[in-house]
Amino acid sequence: MGSAPSLPAWEIRNLAHTTGFTSEQIEILHRRFLHLTDGKATMSKDCFDNIPDLESNPIKSRIVNAFFDQRNLGLQSYGTVDEITFENFLTTLSFFQHMDENHTKEDLEYYKTEKLQFLFRMYDTNGDGKITLEELREIIDDLLSKTSNTEKTSSSIADAAMMEAANTCGGQMEPDQQYDGITFNDFLQIMQDIKIESKMHVRFLNMDTSAICK
Amino acid sequence: MYSRFCLLSLLLGCLIQLSLCSDTAVSVQGEQDHEQGNTTAKGRSGESRNKSSKAFPVVTVDFAHVRSPFVVALWILLASVLKLGFHFFPKLSSVVPESCLLVCVGLIVGGLLKTVGETPPILRADVFFFYLLPPIILDAGYFLPVRPFTENLGTILCFAVIGTLWNAAFVGVGLYAVCQIKGSGLEKITLLPNLLFGSIISAVDPVAVLAVFEEIHINELLHILVFGESLLNDAVTVVLYHLLEEYSYAPHIGAKEVILGILSFFVVALGGIFVGVFYGIIAAFTSRFTSRLRVIEPLFVFLYSYMAYLCSEIFHLSGIMALIACGVVMRPYVEANISHKSHTTIKYFLKMWSSVSETLIFIFLGVSTLAGEHHWDWIFISCTLIFCLIGRILGVLGLTFILNKFRIVKLTPKDQFIISYGGLRGAIAFSLGYLLNEKFPRILFLTAIITIIFFTVFVQGMTIRPLVELLAVKKKQDSRRSINEEIHTQFLDHLLTGIEDVCGHYGHHHWKDKLNRFNKKYIKKCLITGERSKEPQLIAFYHKMEMKNAIEMVASGGLPKFPSSVSMQTPRRRSTLSERLLPTLTKEREEEVRKILRENLQKTRQRLRSYNRHTLIADPYEDQWKQMLLKRQRLRSTDQRVSVLLTVPTSGRESPPGMKSGIESDTMYFEPRDPASDMPMITIDLATPPSKESTDTQNKDGEDKGIVFAANESGSPSQRVQRFLSDPGPDHESDDHLQS
Numbered sequence: 001m002g003s004a005p006s007l008p009a010w011e012i013r014n015l016a017h018t019t020g021f022t023s024e025q026i027e028i029l030h031r032r033f034l035h036l037t038d039g040k041a042t043m044s045k046d047c048f049d050n051i052p053d054l055e056s057n058p059i060k061s062r063i064v065n066a067f068f069d070q071r072n073l074g075l076q077s078y079g080t081v082d083e084i085t086f087e088n089f090l091t092t093l094s095f096f097q098h099m100d101e102n103h104t105k106e107d108l109e110y111y112k113t114e115k116l117q118f119l120f121r122m123y124d125t126n127g128d129g130k131i132t133l134e135e136l137r138e139i140i141d142d143l144l145s146k147t148s149n150t151e152k153t154s155s156s157i158a159d160a161a162m163m164e165a166a167n168t169c170g171g172q173m174e175p176d177q178q179y180d181g182i183t184f185n186d187f188l189q190i191m192q193d194i195k196i197e198s199k200m201h202v203r204f205l206n207m208d209t210s211a212i213c214k
Numbered sequence: 215m216y217s218r219f220c221l222l223s224l225l226l227g228c229l230i231q232l233s234l235c236s237d238t239a240v241s242v243q244g245e246q247d248h249e250q251g252n253t254t255a256k257g258r259s260g261e262s263r264n265k266s267s268k269a270f271p272v273v274t275v276d277f278a279h280v281r282s283p284f285v286v287a288l289w290i291l292l293a294s295v296l297k298l299g300f301h302f303f304p305k306l307s308s309v310v311p312e313s314c315l316l317v318c319v320g321l322i323v324g325g326l327l328k329t330v331g332e333t334p335p336i337l338r339a340d341v342f343f344f345y346l347l348p349p350i351i352l353d354a355g356y357f358l359p360v361r362p363f364t365e366n367l368g369t370i371l372c373f374a375v376i377g378t379l380w381n382a383a384f385v386g387v388g389l390y391a392v393c394q395i396k397g398s399g400l401e402k403i404t405l406l407p408n409l410l411f412g413s414i415i416s417a418v419d420p421v422a423v424l425a426v427f428e429e430i431h432i433n434e435l436l437h438i439l440v441f442g443e444s445l446l447n448d449a450v451t452v453v454l455y456h457l458l459e460e461y462s463y464a465p466h467i468g469a470k471e472v473i474l475g476i477l478s479f480f481v482v483a484l485g486g487i488f489v490g491v492f493y494g495i496i497a498a499f500t501s502r503f504t505s506r507l508r509v510i511e512p513l514f515v516f517l518y519s520y521m522a523y524l525c526s527e528i529f530h531l532s533g534i535m536a537l538i539a540c541g542v543v544m545r546p547y548v549e550a551n552i553s554h555k556s557h558t559t560i561k562y563f564l565k566m567w568s569s570v571s572e573t574l575i576f577i578f579l580g581v582s583t584l585a586g587e588h589h590w591d592w593i594f595i596s597c598t599l600i601f602c603l604i605g606r607i608l609g610v611l612g613l614t615f616i617l618n619k620f621r622i623v624k625l626t627p628k629d630q631f632i633i634s635y636g637g638l639r640g641a642i643a644f645s646l647g648y649l650l651n652e653k654f655p656r657i658l659f660l661t662a663i664i665t666i667i668f669f670t671v672f673v674q675g676m677t678i679r680p681l682v683e684l685l686a687v688k689k690k691q692d693s694r695r696s697i698n699e700e701i702h703t704q705f706l707d708h709l710l711t712g713i714e715d716v717c718g719h720y721g722h723h724h725w726k727d728k729l730n731r732f733n734k735k736y737i738k739k740c741l742i743t744g745e746r747s748k749e750p751q752l753i754a755f756y757h758k759m760e761m762k763n764a765i766e767m768v769a770s771g772g773l774p775k776f777p778s779s780v781s782m783q784t785p786r787r788r789s790t791l792s793e794r795l796l797p798t799l800t801k802e803r804e805e806e807v808r809k810i811l812r813e814n815l816q817k818t819r820q821r822l823r824s825y826n827r828h829t830l831i832a833d834p835y836e837d838q839w840k841q842m843l844l845k846r847q848r849l850r851s852t853d854q855r856v857s858v859l860l861t862v863p864t865s866g867r868e869s870p871p872g873m874k875s876g877i878e879s880d881t882m883y884f885e886p887r888d889p890a891s892d893m894p895m896i897t898i899d900l901a902t903p904p905s906k907e908s909t910d911t912q913n914k915d916g917e918d919k920g921i922v923f924a925a926n927e928s929g930s931p932s933q934r935v936q937r938f939l940s941d942p943g944p945d946h947e948s949d950d951h952l953q954s
């Protein structure tokens with residue numbers, strides 16, 4: 001791999017402060033970043049093709065898009081950027097940190113909402129703030145990996161899921177209202193029963209094992 | 215009041231019969247040999263009978279030759295009636311857990327038998343290990359919630375292995391120290407017997423844990439931790455027990471023996487698991503071919519598991535781990551292959567057997583207490599109790615302190631308290647003690663074991679429920695798994711795996727994903743019949759859910775409620791959800807549908823089948839079906855909108871069996887033996903509407919294709935027929951509501 005340019009210490013401290021990773025984790029991730037980008041300072045979408053394990057992942061394109069989604073990077077607008085820096089890379093990964101109980105209750109609530117926002121954005125591909133039936137169907141198609149004969153089933157699964165969501169969340173609607181899609185608040189309500197946010201974390205290592213893994 | 219009286223009299227009858235049996239058995243015993251001598255003599259010289267002047271006995275009483283099965287059946291009957299009886303005294307059963315009541319009853323029965331002058335039967339170790347224990351463990355293993363178990367596997371293993379070793383060492387060494395005190399009279403008991411005793415008493419018992427924890431409905435994490443520990447520590451117990459017993463004969467214990475001991479632990483544990491997995495795979499493979507003979511499907515499940523248990527007992531491997539491994543491995547594949555009825559049968563048989571076993575175990579514990587001799591030694595027994603409790607608490611505290619450094623979801627002190635308090639000892643300890651060689655102070659040990667068991671069952675069992683309330687420990691949440699949850703959980707799994715791949719380290723999710731993919735690619739193809747092997751998990755889950763909803767719907771005889779908030783107006787914008795979900799029916803469509811329903815119903819009544827003892831005959835669901843139809847027609851006539859639509863395949867056999875979620879030859883309303891016969895069939899296909907064909911061909915041939923409710927979406931190109939049997943929504947007071 002050769003010698004990778006390491007980050008200056010002040011930058012590491014800065015990043016640690018903003019993203020919440022420890023300095024060892026940042027160094028390891030930096031090395032990984034450089035490995036993926038082949039030494040360049042910014043990452044583009046096809047850098048992710050270097051990861052062979054990711055190819056077999058059914059939601060690979062969504063994951064890749066999530067890294068490039070402007071909303072995840074703190075920008076308010078909708079759309080994707082073409083290149084991301086290491087800081088952007090870290091920002092996206094920081095959504096998967098584990099929040100232990102050392103933080104205050106408000107902090108925990110905030111982080112939980114942030115994680116769920118990230119997840120919501122992955123579902124809501126067109127950015128209109130609602131998960132519509134079409135988007136839900138696309139998700140299910142992805143999950144089923146488009147095996148044979150699943151089109152009709154996937155749409156009925158999507159319908160059933162939307163129906164359930166409507167049942168749980170749409171209780172306050174007028175009789176004439178249509179249930180358009182799952183808004184973020186509805187999403188929060190659904191997720192509250194499932195407690196997904198407690199599972200949404202990845203263990204970031206403090207030791208470098210990237211030599212062993214690809 | 216009357217029912218209680220009946221129950222009590224029944225109970226009394228059983229008890230009296232029992233004592234009489236044993237009584238007559240004794241008195242008959244003497245005569246029996248005499249009689250046998252007579253009959254053989256008579257048989258040998260048949261002609262002598264003719265010559266003798268004895269009249270032909272019209273009525274004979276020969277209890278001796280039915281004695282064994284009679285007594286066994288009577289005991290089981292007694293146990294079951296007792297269990298039934300407890301529910302008539304709700305105040306009692308809410309305070310005292312069932313296990314305590316059963317032990318008390320056992321004590322009473324034992325006392326009764328003793329006063330009659332009869333020796334009460336002792337819980338024999340082979341009866342316990344071969345007949346009473348396997349159903350309970352199989353029930354636990356087959357229905358083990360695999361996901362929380364694997365998520366907490368590290369913690370469970372730590373508690374099972376390290377915790378049990380620590381407990382055994384602590385109790386053994388502590389008791390040895392106590393025995394060395396001059397004047398206690400126990401100096402004869404050296405270190406080794408004490409360690410052996412420690413190893414017997416330190417194992418948390420799955421039967422006791424199940425019995426107590428079932429009733430307190432504690433949250434899933436704690437339940438799986440304590441229960442998993444009680445299952446996995448069997449390997450440790452087996453190894454320690456055999457090891458220490460062997461060592462007691464060996465003159466010298468050196469490093470070699472210790473290493474061999476550690477090695478034997480791995481052999482026992484892994485060997486047990488291997489045997490279990492082996493039999494599980496064979497069972498899954500066998501179930502692939504049982505589509506022609508559905509009736510004996512449950513038998514395969516039970517037999518293969520029992521064989522796994524027995525095989526591992528041959529080699530002195532851990533039978534419990536074999537059973538658990540067999541059940542866990544077998545379950546996903548077998549459930550994909552067997553019919554719905556077999557699945558229900560397996561579930562209920564397992565529950566029934568394990569319930570009966572548990573009851574018998576506790577009753578016999580009570581009876582055995584009065585059966586054997588006892589050697590009560592205050593010092594020894596009280597010290598045992600103290601050391602057990604303290605050892606457990608210290609062990610749990612120490613281990614959680616270390617484990618919390620590695621766990622994501624930390625164990626709070628409340629959790630730790632419940633885990634340490636839930637370390638109940640039970641019948642396994644008793645049986646192991648019973649098997650001890652005479653050279654150990656067996657009677658003393660047995661007395662101590664019984665005391666500990668009584669203490670844990672009574673004191674800890676009774677107080678754990680109020681303690682759980684007091685500490686406000688999180689209870690089990692009774693949530694149904696919804697389709698949303700399944701979708702999001704799967705999505706999250708893939709997402710986390712992807713993130714791990716991006717970060718470049720092989721974590722927990724990576725390996726799980728690899729295993730799943732390996733499973734899907736190779737294993738499922740071998741072990742699951744036909745098309746089901748390719749069915750993705752989400753679809754399988756969806757079918758299962760729809761099936762459950764359908765059954766519930768028929769059982770309730772009506773229609774599920776739907777929230778009025780979802781609009782059911784005539785379709786305005788085609789792309790909206792509501793329009794596609796709940797289309798309206800025009801009047802002529804309704805009439806058409808009604809006609810089809812009538813026709814179909816008549817056809818099914820004309821079915822005639824020859825009676826065959828081995829087939830599962832179709833059900834009286836038809837009555838409910840008819841009522842449901844009538845209700846639906848009534849509803850329609852009051853101008854309410856239909857919201858339930860059933861889909862049907864156009865021709866019963868054409869749609870791939872993969873879409874039928876295991877009910878292909880076993881639908882709710884019919885049992886088709888061979889599809890080629892032109893028996894009319896009602897099949898309910900879940901969620902595969904071949905939309906275009908359904909409405910066209912429903913009336914075409916005389917052949918009954920099934921029930922079709924067609925929806926009219928005016929103008930929409932594909933006549934979608936869909937089925938929505940999702941959960942009834944929250945209660946609404948509006949009148950758009952359908953009454954069910």
